[in-house]
Amino acid sequence: MSHIKINKKEFDDLVGEEVNEEVLREKASFLGAHWNHVEGPKWDVEVYPDRPDLLSVEGLARAYRGFLEVETGREQYEISAGDIEVEVDTSVESVRPYIGGAVVRNLELTERAINGLVQLQEKLHESMGRRRDKLAIGLHDLSRIEPPFTYRAVKPGKVSFRPLEHDREMQLGEILEEHEKGKEYAWILDDEEVYPIIEDRDGKVLSFPPIINNQLTEVDTGTRDIFIDVTGKDLATVKRALNILVTAIAERGGEIENVKVDGEEMPDLEPETRELEQGYFERVSGLDLEVPEVVERLEMMKLGARETMDAIEVDIPAYRNDIMHQYDLVEDVVIAHGYENVEPEMPEIDQIGEESPLENRTRLLRDVLQGTGALETHTYILSNREKLFDRMELQEEEIAEMSNALTEDYSAVRNWLLPSLMEILQRNRHRSYPQKFFEVADVVELDDSETGASNRRKLAYVHSSSDVDYNNARQILQVLERDLGVELEVRSSGADCFKDGRSADIYLGNEKIGSIGEISRSVLDSWELDTPVAGFELDVEKLVGLY
Amino acid sequence: MTVKDLEKEGYDQSMVHRAALELQENGLADYEEEEEITRVLTEKGKEVIEEGSPEHRLVKRLEPGPEKISELEDLDLDVALGKARQKGWVEIDSGEVGLTGKGEENLENDPIKRRLESENFDEELFDRGLVEEKSSRKRKVKLTGEGKSLTEEEIEEDFNVEARVKTPRTGKKHFYKEIIDYANRTWRDLGFREMDGEFIVPGLLNFDALYIPQDHPAREMQDTFFMEQPEKSSLSSYQEEVQNVKETHEDGWETGSTGWNYGWSEGEAERNVLRTHTTSASARKLAELEEEDLPAKFYTTSRVFRNETVDRHHLAEFFQSDGIVVGKNLSFRNLKGYISEFFERMGFNEFRLVPTYYPYTEMSAEVHVWDEKGEEWIALGGSGMFRPEVVEPLLGFEATVLAWGLGIPRIAMRAAELDDIRELYRNDTDILERTPAWRPENGGER
Numbered sequence: 001m002s003h004i005k006i007n008k009k010e011f012d013d014l015v016g017e018e019v020n021e022e023v024l025r026e027k028a029s030f031l032g033a034h035w036n037h038v039e040g041p042k043w044d045v046e047v048y049p050d051r052p053d054l055l056s057v058e059g060l061a062r063a064y065r066g067f068l069e070v071e072t073g074r075e076q077y078e079i080s081a082g083d084i085e086v087e088v089d090t091s092v093e094s095v096r097p098y099i100g101g102a103v104v105r106n107l108e109l110t111e112r113a114i115n116g117l118v119q120l121q122e123k124l125h126e127s128m129g130r131r132r133d134k135l136a137i138g139l140h141d142l143s144r145i146e147p148p149f150t151y152r153a154v155k156p157g158k159v160s161f162r163p164l165e166h167d168r169e170m171q172l173g174e175i176l177e178e179h180e181k182g183k184e185y186a187w188i189l190d191d192e193e194v195y196p197i198i199e200d201r202d203g204k205v206l207s208f209p210p211i212i213n214n215q216l217t218e219v220d221t222g223t224r225d226i227f228i229d230v231t232g233k234d235l236a237t238v239k240r241a242l243n244i245l246v247t248a249i250a251e252r253g254g255e256i257e258n259v260k261v262d263g264e265e266m267p268d269l270e271p272e273t274r275e276l277e278q279g280y281f282e283r284v285s286g287l288d289l290e291v292p293e294v295v296e297r298l299e300m301m302k303l304g305a306r307e308t309m310d311a312i313e314v315d316i317p318a319y320r321n322d323i324m325h326q327y328d329l330v331e332d333v334v335i336a337h338g339y340e341n342v343e344p345e346m347p348e349i350d351q352i353g354e355e356s357p358l359e360n361r362t363r364l365l366r367d368v369l370q371g372t373g374a375l376e377t378h379t380y381i382l383s384n385r386e387k388l389f390d391r392m393e394l395q396e397e398e399i400a401e402m403s404n405a406l407t408e409d410y411s412a413v414r415n416w417l418l419p420s421l422m423e424i425l426q427r428n429r430h431r432s433y434p435q436k437f438f439e440v441a442d443v444v445e446l447d448d449s450e451t452g453a454s455n456r457r458k459l460a461y462v463h464s465s466s467d468v469d470y471n472n473a474r475q476i477l478q479v480l481e482r483d484l485g486v487e488l489e490v491r492s493s494g495a496d497c498f499k500d501g502r503s504a505d506i507y508l509g510n511e512k513i514g515s516i517g518e519i520s521r522s523v524l525d526s527w528e529l530d531t532p533v534a535g536f537e538l539d540v541e542k543l544v545g546l547y
Numbered sequence: 548m549t550v551k552d553l554e555k556e557g558y559d560q561s562m563v564h565r566a567a568l569e570l571q572e573n574g575l576a577d578y579e580e581e582e583e584i585t586r587v588l589t590e591k592g593k594e595v596i597e598e599g600s601p602e603h604r605l606v607k608r609l610e611p612g613p614e615k616i617s618e619l620e621d622l623d624l625d626v627a628l629g630k631a632r633q634k635g636w637v638e639i640d641s642g643e644v645g646l647t648g649k650g651e652e653n654l655e656n657d658p659i660k661r662r663l664e665s666e667n668f669d670e671e672l673f674d675r676g677l678v679e680e681k682s683s684r685k686r687k688v689k690l691t692g693e694g695k696s697l698t699e700e701e702i703e704e705d706f707n708v709e710a711r712v713k714t715p716r717t718g719k720k721h722f723y724k725e726i727i728d729y730a731n732r733t734w735r736d737l738g739f740r741e742m743d744g745e746f747i748v749p750g751l752l753n754f755d756a757l758y759i760p761q762d763h764p765a766r767e768m769q770d771t772f773f774m775e776q777p778e779k780s781s782l783s784s785y786q787e788e789v790q791n792v793k794e795t796h797e798d799g800w801e802t803g804s805t806g807w808n809y810g811w812s813e814g815e816a817e818r819n820v821l822r823t824h825t826t827s828a829s830a831r832k833l834a835e836l837e838e839e840d841l842p843a844k845f846y847t848t849s850r851v852f853r854n855e856t857v858d859r860h861h862l863a864e865f866f867q868s869d870g871i872v873v874g875k876n877l878s879f880r881n882l883k884g885y886i887s888e889f890f891e892r893m894g895f896n897e898f899r900l901v902p903t904y905y906p907y908t909e910m911s912a913e914v915h916v917w918d919e920k921g922e923e924w925i926a927l928g929g930s931g932m933f934r935p936e937v938v939e940p941l942l943g944f945e946a947t948v949l950a951w952g953l954g955i956p957r958i959a960m961r962a963a964e965l966d967d968i969r970e971l972y973r974n975d976t977d978i979l980e981r982t983p984a985w986r987p988e989n990g991g992e993r
Contacts, residue, residue, distance in 0.1 A: 403775035
């Protein structure tokens with residue numbers, strides 16, 4: 001999601017009428033962009049990644065002209081033929097193969113309009129451009145440079161120019177090492193031997209994409225004609241971004257002029273035509289609209305629409321990046337119709353509700369344990385080796401672990417439950433005793449399934465008080481035996497986190513399903529606990545026969 | 548005896564006060580008060596104990612290397628930067644903050660936290676609002692001569708049935724799980740069947756099958772946990788789906804879509820992640836269904852994971868409750884019908900759908916409910932109809948899938964009246980005991 005800042009007055013000017021603030025607060029969100037008032041004329045608009053064409057005040061005004069029915073239907077942009085050419089050298093193929101270009105003439109840009117264009121450029125870089133990797137945009141004052149332009153790749157030390165925000169000429173390699181933008185985006189050119197540049201007839205560098213432009217071509221309020229370059233790694237994305245920019249700037253009253261990039265005329269603003277079948281629309285939306293009503297709603301979304309025999313032909317503007325299927329057109333119609341105007345309707349589907357057997361048994365166990373007077377806890381399944389092994393004085397083993405965890409605290413998935421309850425005792429050590437806690441919840445164990453790991457349901461119980469001993473835990477285990485109607489066998493063991501002579505393994509038949517004991521003094525110390533603790537942990541699926 | 552002493556013997560504080568006043572009124576006891584001043588941690592102080600002082604958190608954050616000031620705004624930056632510079636731990640160089648040698652030396656040393664922990668309270672801790680003085684009144688109840696001479700019979704006669712007594716400690720379910728139980732029962736009442744799902748899933752189920760392209764920021768961005776162990780899944784039981792998904796991403800396959808137009812990599816789809824949404828369980832269920840199983844409805848309420856910095860608004864894991872309806876003739880009107888029914892049963896009488904964007908649904912809508920108390924709409928869930936690019940590759944035929952879900956944390960916070968989301972997992976006995984048993988009114992309108 002991107003947030004853009006816009007000026008309401010400017011928005012009104014571009015829409016062509018003053019839009020009521022209440023409309024922006026309430027109705028405007030139903031186009032799929034959310035408006036929040038900042039202060040005075042300043043508004044913050046949240047735009048979703050499927051609509052990069054809304055990332056500027058110009059694009060928003062265009063969309064709302066339709067949605068608020070000021071002017072519906074597809075916007076027409078004239079393109080005049082120009083004679084500027086961009087030659088693409090084969091040297092860019094391995095580093096950044098594609099470039100698109102266009103010219104917009106006779107502009108009168110205010111400071112605010114320029115800031116808006118810079119904002120659009122940056123937001124496109126972040127979203128569609130995947131932080132400039134997939135696409136990068138340059139805007140240039142055409143009067144400072146001499147076409148034709150050449151897009152080629154050169155060795156880092158070969159070329160130098162004065163980049164924006166710096167006072168001296170720098171070589172490309174230097175820019176990556178010293179310039180703020182260079183450092184920020186150097187990763188895109190990691191391991192490349194040559195770097196892309198755009199230069200003019202006289203060898204003046206316009207831009208070092210995707211890093212920085214030459215100061216020479218910076219656009220200001222005196223700029224009348226702009227040359228736009230978009231470079232990138234995916235041709236369709238490059239062209240789409242170019243269309244979004246060109247049409248946004250043209251909303252300012254400029255004249256679009258095409259550029260020949262390796263012989264191909266750009267920008268190409270011809271709409272793509274798709275069919276929307278009326279039957280399909282009715283089935284998916286559930287709405288009972290006549291064809292002219294559907295056409296009207298498509299036009300509110302600034303699409304071109306014509307009725308044909310049994311379908312509607314829809315012209316999709318060249319700046320829309322989100323229409324992949326007629327399903328997407330159905331959405332546009334329903335948005336224009338208003339989600340709030342759709343009558344809810346429950347279909348008849350005869351089916352009996354059903355709980356999974358494991359969840360059913362889990363509920364039973366929780367009821368039994370609640371009856372013993374213990375509090376149920378709700379703990380994280382994410383944990384770390386220190387809690388799962390070190391503090392419990394257990395031998396480390398392989399467990400499910402993440403490769404990119406932001407913090408050490410949550411860097412592994414727990415493979416047993418007792419440490420989670422120890423942590424709860426630690427947190428509550430200033431509260432009154434006795435304390436009794438239980439939880440029935442999942443852990444993850446590595447196994448030979450297709451994923452390599454599976455969820456396992458466990459049950460853990462702890463009791464802490466100054467006079468607690470093994471028997472307090474054993475009692476509760478017997479309550480479980482009684483209420484589940486199973487017989488468990490408890491066999492003495494010398495174990496890990498438990499006190500010597502006060503620990504045992506729990507068996508159901510011949511299978512070990514858990515362990516029980518008094519927590520050893522040194523483990524208590526590692527959880528900063530003074531008060532003794534007894535408890536147990538069981539495998540639920542084995543206990544209830546679901547494994 | 549002090550009130551505290553009496554409390555230890557099982558007398559509730561308010562009951563003791565009332566009884567003492569009553570005794571005093573009747574001339575049976577004297578009731579004295581004296582002032583006592585103690586030094587205690589403030590909320591901010593407690594936070595420092597949990598997470599370290601702001602300046603030290605900054606130092607820890609910079610351990611891997613310098614960062615731009617603008618990247619550090621999630622920290623309490625004014626204090627952190629000010630104090631850390633004062634201590635000579637960090638330096639600022641052209642907008643970037645980095646550790647000094649002294650900072651490196653102090654990576655494991657947080658004097659503020661240490662002083663708080665050892666209750667070594669000094670002026671600085673007061674000035675920074677980490678510690679405060681609290682005055683409490685000590686009350687003493689002493690029997691008078693008349694009081695001492697009362698007989699058992701005289702006392703029995705005056706038994707006060709109206710006085711409150713101490714509430715016993717009992718076993719109790721966690722309020723968060725009670726909400727989950729309630730949501731699950733609601734799904735079953737509406738005829739839904741529960742579906743299982745694993746926490747660790749291949750990217751195929753979490754992303755690719757949901758038509759999320761492989762270069763989508765959500766995959767690489769920090770909010771997905773990728774697994775180091777087990778690193779990859781075998782996709783051998785999804786061979787047909789893998790082929791369909793690949794072609795759908797590349798050119799739309801038979802779905803009528805343009806596709807994303809790039810070379811899809813099976814290796815990327817094998818990478819295991821901690822699922823970021825329960826929609827991965829829905830994707831698995833769709834892959835299992837046959838044409839004759841339709842129409843059908845399923846639900847799941849389970850954990851999802853986000854690789855986010857945990858703070859008062861964000862958790863690394865939480866529960867989502869999601870349902871899907873799969874059928875041949877289902878529409879957006881039906882989706883709205885189900886949402887209306889489901890949310891009403893969960894305690895929300897008024898709802899609205901606001902257009903939003905999810906990569907895997909079209910007609911995507913946030914579910915907002917009207918909060919009477921705050922007099923505002925709040926977002927509690929998401930909904931939509933799965934795109935054909937999701938449905939057809941998994942099912943192998945055309946159908947419609949309605950999907951919607953509810954995030955549990957926000958409802959739980961309202962039920963327990965919490966303003967810090969981390970409290971949901973702290974299991975403070977006080978909060979567990981005082982939170983009322985859950986019913987829809989607690990989370991919805993009250």
